[in-house]
Amino acid sequence: MPIELFNDGNHKCIKFDDLTKEGEIPANQFMVVHDKRGLLLDPGGNKLFSQLSAEISVFAPPQRLDYLVLSHQDPDVGAGLNGWLLMTDAKIVISALWTRFIPNFCTSSFAENRIIAVPDEGLDLELSGAGFKLVPAHFLHSPGNFHLYDVTSKILFTGDLGASISPPEENITNVDQFEEHIQNMSGFHSRYIPHSEACRRWAAAARKLDIEMIVPQHGARMSGTECVNAFIDWVDGLTCALG
Ligand SMILES: [Fe+2]
Ligand SMILES: [Fe+2]
Incomplete structure (x- = not known):
């Protein structure tokens, strides 16, 4: 079932979290709809395409998608x-570091003139008048990596940063007890994130944003000032693979 993270009538943020199959990495996919135009964030692999394209149609048909935003290249x-690319006229938005890898994911001609290369310093994006920021999150974990900040909902979509795996019986979708949740995040961050310097830079940038919710690509979201700040503090103090 799609989960509404935000809805003010004209602006909706939707999370899809039950489409990945057994044996695949469990992942969330996201859609933002503003004024009947759509943006898809980290839509995932081939196996999700049929079901996800059907599910998003409830909110906006694929023909109304303007952007396919990829936080990184995975x-x-x-x-x-x-x-x-076949079903929509949407543009791909991805780090300039990864644009030349796009033909590995699709028929090359489909992507021609449809790639927005995000420079290292980030980019502002507009969807039918709604503002978004591609916030640099390099080396968290990919060397060319961006988080999507939705100015309207104040949600920061953090890709793999904040990724968690909770015990199946707990099925946590929204973190209540941050301290208890740390154990669900630690394994990924201590191995896949190369160095704490990347974490410290991100934390300094995140503290300047007005964030209501942190929503990663895997696992549970963190809502409210207290939990958001606890997460930023945790990232700020992380020790990672190489230090
Ligand atoms: Fe990744
Ligand atoms: Fe991921």
Whole structure:
């Protein structure tokens, strides 16, 4: 079932969290709809395409998608691009570091003149008048990595940063007890994130944003000032793979 993270009537943020199959990495996919135009964030691989394209149609048909935003280059983020490019006129938004890898995910001609290369310093994006910021999150974990900040909902979509795996019986979708949740995040961050310097830079930038909710690509979201700040503090103090 799609989960509404935000809805003010004209602006909706939707999370899809039950489409990945057994044996695949469990992942969330996201759609933002503003004024009947859509943006898809980290839509995932080929196996999700049919079901996700059907599910998003409830909110806006694929023909109304303007952007396919990829936080980084991983297959669980964008390996299903071919179908989306075929079905929509949407532009791909991805780090300039990864644009030349896009043809590995799709028929090359489908992507021609449809790639927005995000420079290292980030980019502002507009969807039918609604503002978004691509916030630099390099080396968290990919060297060319961006988080999507939705100015309207004040949600920061953090890709793999904040990724968690909770015990199946707990099925946590929204973090209540941050301290208890740390154990669900630690394994990924201590191995996949290369260095704490990347964490400290991100934390300094995140503290300047007005954030209501942190929503990662895997696992539970963190809502409210207290939990958001606890998460930023935790990232700020992380020790990672190389230090
Ligand atoms: Fe990743
Ligand atoms: Fe991921």
